[in-house]
Amino acid sequence: MTKTLLPFIFLLATCFMAAPLTVKACSCAEPPGIDDQLNRKTAIFTGKLLSLTKAVETTSWSSADLVKAQFEVTMVWKGELNSRTTVYTALSSESCGYEGFEVNEEFIVFAYGKLDRLETGLCEGTKNLESAQEELKDLGTGYVPLKTSTQDNHLEIHSANNELNNQFTIDLVLVLILTLFILLVIFVKQQRR
Numbered sequence: 546m547t548k549t550l551l552p553f554i555f556l557l558a559t560c561f562m563a564a565p566l567t568v569k570a571c572s573c574a575e576p577p578g579i580d581d582q583l584n585r586k587t588a589i590f591t592g593k594l595l596s597l598t599k600a601v602e603t604t605s606w607s608s609a610d611l612v613k614a615q616f617e618v619t620m621v622w623k624g625e626l627n628s629r630t631t632v633y634t635a636l637s638s639e640s641c642g643y644e645g646f647e648v649n650e651e652f653i654v655f656a657y658g659k660l661d662r663l664e665t666g667l668c669e670g671t672k673n674l675e676s677a678q679e680e681l682k683d684l685g686t687g688y689v690p691l692k693t694s695t696q697d698n699h700l701e702i703h704s705a706n707n708e709l710n711n712q713f714t715i716d717l718v719l720v721l722i723l724t725l726f727i728l729l730v731i732f733v734k735q736q737r738r
Contacts, residue, residue: 571638571639571640571641571667571668573641573667573668574668576668576670577670578683579680579683579684582655582670583622583623583684585657586623586624586655586656586657586669587623587624587656587657587658587659587660587663588621588623588624588626588630588654588655588656588660588663589621589622589623589624589653589654589655589656589684590616590618590619590620590621590622590623590624590626590630590653590654590656590687590690591618591619591620591651591652591653591654591674591677591681591687592616592617592618592619592620592630592651592652592654593616593617593619593649593650593651594614594615594616594646594647594648594649594650594651594652595615595616595617595629595648596613596614596615596648597612597613597614597615597646597647597648598612598613598614598615599612599636610635610636611633611634611635611636612633612634612635612636612642612646613631613632613633614631614632614633614634614646615629615630615631616629616630616631616632616652616654617629618630618690619651619690620687620688620689620690621687621688621689621690622684622685622687622688624656624660625660625691626660626690626691627690627691627692628690628691628692630663630690631663632654632656632663632664632665633662633663633664633665634646634664634665634666634671635666638667641666641667641668642666642667643665643666643667643669643671644667645671645672645673650673650674651673651674651675652671652672652673652674652677653670653671653672653674653677653680653681654671655669655670655671656669656671657669
């Protein structure tokens with residue numbers, strides 16, 4: 546029995562240590578109209594991208610890792626947004642992330658999720674402001690954002706702590722699996738004696 550179990554455990558451990566494969570999984574349906582966007586989205590705004598913080602490179606990389614985009618909001622059509630707002634998107638378009646963000650450029654952003662954790666993506670309608678004239682016309686008159694509060698800083702610190710805790714958990718699980726595998730190999734070798 547141990548002769549058949551050992552290759553299976555080795556194969557399982559190898560799967561966890563193997564390099565990730567590239568998988569293209571994103572496909573978007575036809576973009577919804579402005580009325581649907583106003584009903585479905587948590588926030589719709591225009592703003593200048595102030596910073597773009599990519600995920601910290603680690604041994605476990607994923608196209609779904611989040612990128613943090615901080616905006617100086619200029620106009621709002623939906624949501625109670627501060628003048629500085631953070632939106633997250635997946636790192637790669639392979640995971641439906643929006644890859645078109647460039648610092649110091651202006652965008653129209655269609656975001657979903659909670660106001661303290663807004664997200665957007667390739668299929669949401671977010672785009673460079675220059676190519677959004679039709680959307681701006683359909684949206685009509687917006688309103689100015691709220692002033693920036695100290696609550697924003699607290700939310701960003703909380704978010705950064707959550708990201709670190711998630712990476713620590715993944716690393717801990719990998720170490721535990723490797724440790725169990727080594728202990729099992731030692732146990733099997735001792736049983737053979």
